[in-house]
Amino acid sequence: MDAYKLNFAVKQTNFKADFTYYLNSKNTLDFGLSSIYYNLNPGDYEPNGSKSLVAPDAVPAEQALESALYLGDKYDITPDFSISAGIRYSLYAYLGPQTVDRYAPNLPRESVNVLDSTTYKKNQVINTYKGPEIRVSARYNLSDDLSVKAAYNTLRQYIHLLSNTTAISPTDTYKLSDPNVKPQFGQQVSLGLYRNAKSNTIETSVEVYYKKINDYLDYKSGATLILNKHIEQDVISTQGKAYGIEFLIRKTAGKLNGWASYTYSRTFLRQNDPNAGEVINGGNFYPANYDKPHDFNFTGNYRFSHRFSVSLDMTYSTGRPITLPIAKYQYDGSERVYYSDRNAYRIPDYFRTDFSMNIEGNHKVHQLTHNSWTIGVYNLTGRANAYSTFFSEQGGIINGYKLSIFAVPIPFINYNIRF
Numbered sequence: 001m002d003a004y005k006l007n008f009a010v011k012q013t014n015f016k017a018d019f020t021y022y023l024n025s026k027n028t029l030d031f032g033l034s035s036i037y038y039n040l041n042p043g044d045y046e047p048n049g050s051k052s053l054v055a056p057d058a059v060p061a062e063q064a065l066e067s068a069l070y071l072g073d074k075y076d077i078t079p080d081f082s083i084s085a086g087i088r089y090s091l092y093a094y095l096g097p098q099t100v101d102r103y104a105p106n107l108p109r110e111s112v113n114v115l116d117s118t119t120y121k122k123n124q125v126i127n128t129y130k131g132p133e134i135r136v137s138a139r140y141n142l143s144d145d146l147s148v149k150a151a152y153n154t155l156r157q158y159i160h161l162l163s164n165t166t167a168i169s170p171t172d173t174y175k176l177s178d179p180n181v182k183p184q185f186g187q188q189v190s191l192g193l194y195r196n197a198k199s200n201t202i203e204t205s206v207e208v209y210y211k212k213i214n215d216y217l218d219y220k221s222g223a224t225l226i227l228n229k230h231i232e233q234d235v236i237s238t239q240g241k242a243y244g245i246e247f248l249i250r251k252t253a254g255k256l257n258g259w260a261s262y263t264y265s266r267t268f269l270r271q272n273d274p275n276a277g278e279v280i281n282g283g284n285f286y287p288a289n290y291d292k293p294h295d296f297n298f299t300g301n302y303r304f305s306h307r308f309s310v311s312l313d314m315t316y317s318t319g320r321p322i323t324l325p326i327a328k329y330q331y332d333g334s335e336r337v338y339y340s341d342r343n344a345y346r347i348p349d350y351f352r353t354d355f356s357m358n359i360e361g362n363h364k365v366h367q368l369t370h371n372s373w374t375i376g377v378y379n380l381t382g383r384a385n386a387y388s389t390f391f392s393e394q395g396g397i398i399n400g401y402k403l404s405i406f407a408v409p410i411p412f413i414n415y416n417i418r419f
Contacts, residue, residue, distance in 0.1 A: 004054040006226070009041040010159075010174050030072040030086070038064040038159065040176055043227050059229050062176045063095040063123075066158055072135075080141040088133040092158045094178045096120030101180070101230065108277025109180060109233050127179045131156060145196045150189075157184040160217040162225050162235065163289055173225045175217065180232040182215040201253040206245065213240035216288075218269060220278050221339070236276045240288065242267040258300035267291045280342050287321040287343045294318045307360040311376075312353070319347040322389060325398055337398065347389050348402070353380040374414040382408045 018032040044058035072086030098120050104113045120126050137151035160181065162173045177183040192207035215237045219225060223234035244265025251257045267290060272283030280286065296316045303309040321343030329336055356376025384407035391400050 004052060005046050005048045007041065007044050007046075008172075008174070009039075011039040011041075013037040013039075026076040028074045030074070031070060033067070033069050035065065035067045038062070038066070038176055040064075040159075040174055042173065042175070042231075045227055057227055059227055060098060062098065062178075064093060064158065064176045065095060066090065066092045068133075081139070083136075083138045085136045086134070088135075090131060090133055090156050092129045092156075092177065092183065094126045094128070094176060095122075096124040096126055097122045098126060098178075100126060100178065101232075103180065106275050108275065110277060111230070111233065129156070129158065129177060129183050131185075145200075147194050149192045149194065151191075152187075152189045155186045155188075157186070160184065162217060162219055162231075173228075173231070175231060175235070178232075181217065181235070182237060184216055185214040187212045201251065203248070203250040203252065205248045208245045209243065211242040213238075213242065213269075216240050216269060218271065218280075218288075221280075221342075236271050236278065236280070237273070238269040238271045238280075240267065240269040241285070255303045256300070257303075258298070260298045261296070263295040264293055265291075265295070266293055286341065289320060289343065291321055291343070292318045307362075309358045311356045311358065313355075314353045315351070317350045319349045319386070321345070322347050324400070325391060328398070335396075347386045350385050351381075351383055352385060354378050355380050368419070370418045372416045372418075374412075374416065376412055378410040378412060379406055380409055 014034070014036050016032065016034040018030070021029040021031070023029055040062040042059040042062065044056075045054070046056045047054040068088050068090045070086060070088035072084065074082065074084045076082045096119075099117055100120070101114045101117050103109045104115055107113045133154050133156060135151070135153035137149065137153075139147060139149045141147045158177045160175045160177070162175060175181060188209060188211040190207055190209040192205060194203070194205045196203050216239070217235050218238050219235050225231070225234070228234055242265065244263060246261065246263045246265075248259065248261045250259035267288040268285040269288050270283065270285045271278075271280045273279075294317065296314075298312070298314040300312045301309055322345050323342055324340050324345045325337045326340045327338040329338055354376065356374050359373040359375070361371040384402075384404040386402045387405045388403045389400060390403070391398055393399075
């Protein structure tokens with residue numbers, strides 16, 4: 001019997017203190033400090049039931065402490081022109097207990113290149129990363145209902161997300177930065193145009209952005225991400241870029257209200273370091289796992305009366321990238337599978353429509369609770385959106401499969417109580 005339980009956990013304990021000091025009517029100062037303690041369980045594997053023959057296994061937990069100080073200033077130069085600037089200094093410490101391998105420099109991180117291993121005690125500082133994060137923005141009112149905003153900011157991120165995109169049950173794996181895995185660093189510049197109409201009841205905006213990414217974590221071909229005790233040997237550091245344009249229109253008042261948004265965005269990665277042991281796609285840019293060029297969302301509400309309204313939600317996005325087996329060949333007396341370039345194909349596009357009716361109770365002011373009913377249908381069109389894709393060989397033939405969840409309309413009823 002092979003019944004098992006696979007557990008993951010990301011726990012964070014946060015402390016934050018924010019302060020605001022009004023220098024004068026035009027100048028406001030913000031400052032503060034924050035701290036995040038990470039306690040990450042990368043995965044443990046255990047039998048499910050007394051009859052299971054599964055042998056328990058676990059990846060050692062990870063701990064880290066991220067602290068920061070920040071200072072920001074908002075200055076209204078004129079009634080129509082304001083600027084905001086700030087700096088945040090981030091300090092990250094990777095903590096024990098942990099055993100860390102040290103690899104030979106300028107060689108791939110592989111088991112044959114391990115020089116030695118060091119074991120650290122609980123809460124012992126293993127290594128640190130630090131540096132400033134900067135943000136600058138400016139806003140100018142072209143008229144009473146039209147404004148433009150420009151911004152630049154940098155960001156450091158110490159926790160990494162790795163996704164297995166071709167398994168029957170996709171599982172996300174988290175990894176903290178350590179001596180062998182650098183934190184991510186990004187720089188973004190954006191420019192937006194905003195306009196309000198009809199006494200600010202209709203909001204419209206368009207915004208463009210461009211982002212540079214350093215040390216984004218991706219995985220090697222054939223990597224094992226689940227229960228990998230030396231995951232640094234199966235991941236690679238990449239450089240990337242992202243850009244896009246976002247459109248939004250929102251109606252906030254009246255019987256008919258809601259919003260619609262459309263985003264065209266691209267995210268590309270590149271790994272061209274020969275010392276990493278593998279050069280992906282010849283060192284050229286390739287789409288990131290979360291690259292979805294087209295994304296459209298619509299939410300509409302119509303209130304027939306104070307007690308009855310209907311809502312319609314629609315969402316569409318391009319299918320995420322995927323790497324497919326495209327050929328078979330013979331090598332060393334056995335049959336092998338040849339895969340396409342990294343993320344050269346895509347799963348089917350995602351589309352879903354939800355509909356609901358909202359029935360309010362009476363609107364008496366003096367009552368203990370305010371109650372309401374919500375009756376609706378999830379996935380109204382019954383579209384079989386792909387939750388995951390995977391491949392299986394049967395009789396020498398490799399077949400691709402798509403797993404869908406909730407591929408039929410799902411009715412639901414909610415009873416809400418508000419105090």
